[in-house]
Amino acid sequence: MADFDFTQRFIFENNDVRGELASLEESYAHVLAKHDYPEPVATLIGELMTAAALLVNTLKFDGVLVLQARSSGSVPLLMVECTSDRELRAIARYEVEDISSASTFKEMMPDGVLALTVDPKEGQRYQGLVALDGESLAECFSNYFVNSAQLPTRFWLYADGQRARGMLLQQLPADRLPDPEEREASWQHVIALAATLSAEELLGLDNETILHRLYHEDALRVFSRTDVRFHCSCTRERSEKALISLGLDELKLLLVEKAGSIEIDCQFCNERYVFNEDDIIQMFAEQDATSASSTVH
Template sequence: MHDFPDIDYTQRFIFDESDVRGELVALERSYAEVLAKHPYPEPVAQLLGEMLAAAALLVGTLKFDGLLVLQARSLGPVSLLMVECSSEREIRGIARYDESLITPDATLQELMPDGDLTMTIDPRQGKRYQGIVGLDGVDLSACLSSYFVMSEQLPTRFWIKADGKRARGLLLQQLPAARLTDPEEREASWQHVNTLVDTLTAEELLSLNNETVLHRLFHEDAVRMFDIQPLVFRCSCSRERSANALVSLGLEDAQQLVIEHNGTVEIDCQFCNQRYLFDATDVAQLFAGGGVDTPSDTRH
């Protein structure tokens, strides 16, 4: 038995004697819920788990109110990986792939050759920010680490693993100089903690609780842990959003769509498979400004 809290969570930690902070993430239930929506092949399920863990770690580094979106695209066997995590730590994700091209132990480079990773920060107020990096690292951790180098943000490194059941990750981030102002000391301290985390095996990261991981790595350093922050799977789809998609078509096209689909348009959420149904009466009501509060019969 592993000594884990019965929730998915992120947990922050800081080094009291240097300008470095860290974050740990553990996903099990939310990861299982994402995987339950589609029958993903194992390499795709692992990669999607790594993306979920990455998004959860990144949300912890950002002070914003809104949505973080990680989107990886390629012309390879996996054409799309997309994960969204809100500042309230509600997460969802999806992958698009060609199963006939996927081998059992496929690497990131085999699954997504010449791919790109886009990070979008979409705050509820203020300007949207987007950055992009090539998926040319050995794994997702390496790609994300190089993203922070290229975007000239605070030096940040990732260690992420997923096995189809658990997704775990550790992030280290160098903070602006405060405790260590000498550049050489500062760099030595950053290299010291990175070298220690590089000794962590995938098995240890996936199977040990946070206290054990941190003690094993940093028992000679002063590390302070903060309270865990719960994280859940939740899809942000709704009947209202689906209705807005219909409204955006315009009245004539929406009516035509109903006719073409034998009287009922089905809009499926690609993330959670929820299905929303609209008939001619619903469409008329939408365009008359009646909203979506009274769906016909048993529809949802």
């Protein structure tokens, strides 16, 4: 998978700027295979997956990064989860009758909000919000960093239903260039060159070629690739815990209502977990046995 799904960091040796490139193919294909998304929606979900892969490398945490874009339009929800281990899953909600092959981001997601949530295994949960007021998801993410008063950051995100690619540039705290004017000039130089990169080039060229075309006159240090993969965190055990939380009496009523079996579907991967009466009884028997064992010890 390293040949198809990865991120790769680079830094400018003489500027206070770092960069990241992301490439998703197999993980993107896994997500699209789970749902029959219209082409414009498949493009948006690929771009959001790429943004998550880029962002998770800028955050030093152990947990899950969640990106949610919500709107009042034909795409009311885009959602991507990416763990600190670079495991991705994603989903979109859409109204197919309101989407055509020519639908734009602004048309599909008007009056939208982008939420970025960092949910660490330990420590405090963080969430930032920004309006989806850009012409593209890439512009909205760039605006997020402007509005959140964090380090200046620019995004380039593209997807075509086969491959999703992205690039991030971020200005670092002053070090190599302490002079404010030189620092700003170097930042403008870096992003101006990046702006010349077309969607076709980013989707079709390898990282080495891209970086040479853009920055052959700049000293770069390019780091090793970091693998990214599709993975859904749903399990039968997690479904059992969700059912147990409802209580045995409630589940018995639900079994009658559902003609003897309860089904739990994962919205991300379409996996279906089915529980009959024997399963339910066994679940609560095991829970009681575990509780009794804990009490004795």
